[in-house]
Amino acid sequence: MRIVKTGTAGTLESSDVMITVRSNGTDGVQIALQSIVEKQFGKQIRATIEDTLKSMSIDHAYIDVKDQGALDCAITARLVSAVYRAAGIEKIDWEAL
Amino acid sequence: MPDNPVNHEIPDEILSAFDRKLFSGAYSNTPHIRIDKGNRSLPRLNKIVDTIEQVVIKTGLSDGMTISFHHHFRGGDKVINMVMDVISHMGIKNLTLAASSLTTVHSPLVGHIKSGTISRICTSGIRGELADEISAGLMDHPILIHSHGGRARAIETGKIKIDVAFLGVPTCDVYGNANGYTGASACGSLGYAKVDAHFARKVVLITDTIAEYPNTPFSIHQDQVDYIVVVDQVGDPKGISSGATRLTKNPRDILIGSLAAKVIACSGYFEDGFSLQTGSGGASLVTTKFLREYMEQQNIRANWALGGITAQMVKLHEDGLIKRLLDVQSFDQEAIRSIGENRYHSEIDASYYANPLNKGCAVNKINVVVLSALEIDTEFNVNVLTGSDGVLRGASGGHSDTAIGSGLSIVVAPLIRGRSATVVDQIKTVITPGSTIDVLVTDRGIAVNPRRPQVAEQLRRCKLPVIPISELKEKAQKLAGVPEPIIFEKKIVAVVEYRDGTILDVVRQVQA
Structure with a gap:
């Protein structure tokens, strides 16, 4: 999958996360994380994002994460949506998800 | 000789026998009295x-x-x-x-x-x-x-x-x-x-x-x-104040509130003439709303309600379901209106409300109280002062006062807030000792303090989802994950005094 534009998913509601994905050329995966639980869960949030990107074979992307205390499942779902949008993919293979 | 307006002799023995001084003029011992007489309705005599x-x-x-x-x-x-x-x-x-x-x-x-x-x-x-x-x-x-x-x-x-x-x-x-x-x-x-x-x-x-x-x-x-x-x-x-504290539309708070109302109705404390205090938090307000339905169904009236009075309480009072309100703090416009208008909506001071060392405070007479919590541990100790990041952000309030005074103290809280578990192994700060908390109501189940087996039995009989508090803790951990521990400095930034004046806990500086 290739990032061709900016894709966003999520909201700034409590317990949600807003994730924006855009291309950064070939600079690897860059994560800008702002979280209300950064101290307690920062490491876990980064790990979740990195694992999800790896599973989608994304090696280069700038990921902006504004977290309001989302659970891992919500973070993964928002990230996958944002990546699909940033890759310009409209037909989603739901079975594969 | 005596300075007496009519020159009567006043012997010194009388003064010493009564331990009094001799009259020395009508104005000399009362500095606030105005000497010049005049029109007393003029605001000249003022402070x-x-x-x-x-x-x-x-x-x-x-x-x-x-x-x-x-x-x-x-x-x-x-x-x-x-x-x-x-x-x-x-x-x-x-x-x-x-x-x-x-x-x-x-x-x-x-x-x-x-x-x-x-x-x-x-x-x-x-x-x-x-x-x-x-x-x-x-x-x-x-x-x-x-x-x-x-x-x-x-x-x-x-x-x-x-x-x-x-x-x-x-x-x-x-x-x-x-x-x-x-x-x-x-x-x-x-x-x-x-x-x-x-x-x-x-x-x-x-x-x-x-x-x-x-x-x-x-x-x-x-x-x-x-x-x-x-x-x-x-x-x-x-x-x-807000106009009238509005009822939440948050489905989780509504679930918790409805469970808490059922807990009260099933607890054995729900009888004609009972008394209660509920807070102004989302779930707490919903509890009052659902409790009304049980009161109407079972024809039960409360003799009085205490606290932090809200629009919900005023409505119950004006509809005849709560006879009297004792009000130390009025939370919204409706409560403010009511305390001015309603004969039996009475103002009380903080000592009457909850001073543990006076001759009788109101919390001692309360049957049921509904409280909130930021964190609660498996021994039912409650934190309402510091957040999951260890930073000060709350208030002790009447939490520990009403918890110990009441016949049944119920804590309502979502199992997880944001990503922070409410039920944990170790709370950051103790405000209310677990020995004074009876029931915890969450959106994922109800836990009863083991020191109240009869209450647990009553709730089970009503088919309420009663589970051990340790199970609630595990559920929360499974959903939220295990947080990295917050690192504190040595420096103490706050000291928590229990209501009796003893020191219950300390809060330390959070590492930057």
């Missing part, structure tokens, strides 16, 4: 001082003294910042600030702490920037956190000696009769301020509305008041 600066001078406030404020204007309070700016400008240092509570609008106090004007703080609660700064080690002396009842006890027993109380009041007359339910900045009950007015060495009222004498019925009375200052505005009505 009004032109400015806050002048009143500070008159009170004799000096370095190292203790000043007090109340928090009935909540987020709309203008008095604390206004008075502190003046005191700070006058160069007085090293004061102890004894406020009944502090809110997010009090962040300018950070500057007064840095300048040395304030060196110690006692309060029930603390939030916002001020709380963040104190958690980060702003002050040399830890702040003291007390409960509402604990504060009343400390003031009555002289543990907190207030030199000057600066009490904002919505209206007062020229002689110092003040009430809270009239005027543009109406806040309802003045329950916390009443204690200060009674015990402070000097009492200054600050108002934006001078009422006709006598401003009856009054909460603070003329015999307690030294000076009055009139200012433009004591509070911002929008911050003092």
